Amino acid sequence: MTSTPSASHHVAPVTRVPRTAVRPWLAGGIAAAPVFLAAGVAQGVARDGFDFSRNALSQLALGEVGWVQTVNFLLTGTMLVMGAVGLRRVLGGGPGGTWGPVLVGVFGASFWAAAAFPADAGAGFPAGAPDATMMSGHGAVHMAAGMVGYLALCAAFVVLASALAARGHRRWTVASRLVPVAVLAGFAASAASVLAFTAGAGFGLLWLTAVTIRLASAPVNRY
DSSP, X not given: OOOOOOOOOOOOOOEEOOHHHHHHHHHHHHHHHHHHHHHHHHHHHHSTTOOTTTOOGGGGGSSTTTHHHHHHHHHHHHHHXXXXXXXXXXXXXXXXTTHHHHHXXXXXXXXXXXXXSOOOOBTTBSTTOOXXXXXXXXXXXXXXXXXXXXXXXXXXXXXXXXXXXXXXXXXXXXHHHHHHHHHHHHHHTTTTOHHHHXXXXXXXXXXXXXXXXXXXXXXXEEO
């Protein structure tokens, strides 16, 4: 009998990342939706002429105190990018660990673009603005940033569904693949109902918070 030497297998080392090192990054992603929506609703209630059935939250960046919503966009974008870094560290090289965080990061960057290029006035807001909306260059960029950002978010949900499936969260997996349909339906209905648009956008933000919390409970590895 002759013996054949067994082939050596090289396995990439796995290093545990202290959860305390990841927690601040994940906290940013988890807080992004509640902060953005709470600030937006509070402004919408407080500001004269704003009507949730006619005006999008983006329009709150217009007028004398529009800087508040601009800061809200910048802060939310920063927290979303933090959450993307946290997800990358949690998921490592596992399912959804590369493109999921990248797509969430793109979503966060779209909020920075929305802050730099404000929406157009219209539908009576700010007070004294005409009902008709005249599209400007910055308004067009704002809309494009929002579309790219939310398409990235919807794609992130589909990608992160694989990470949920790998952890045995079957219901979460199915939901994460269906939520994009609801988000995109809200956008599709925006011409007929601003509330549908706001609901779809808000639902997407809140689902990202829920998915981040669920994935944050997984072991933290660095591949």
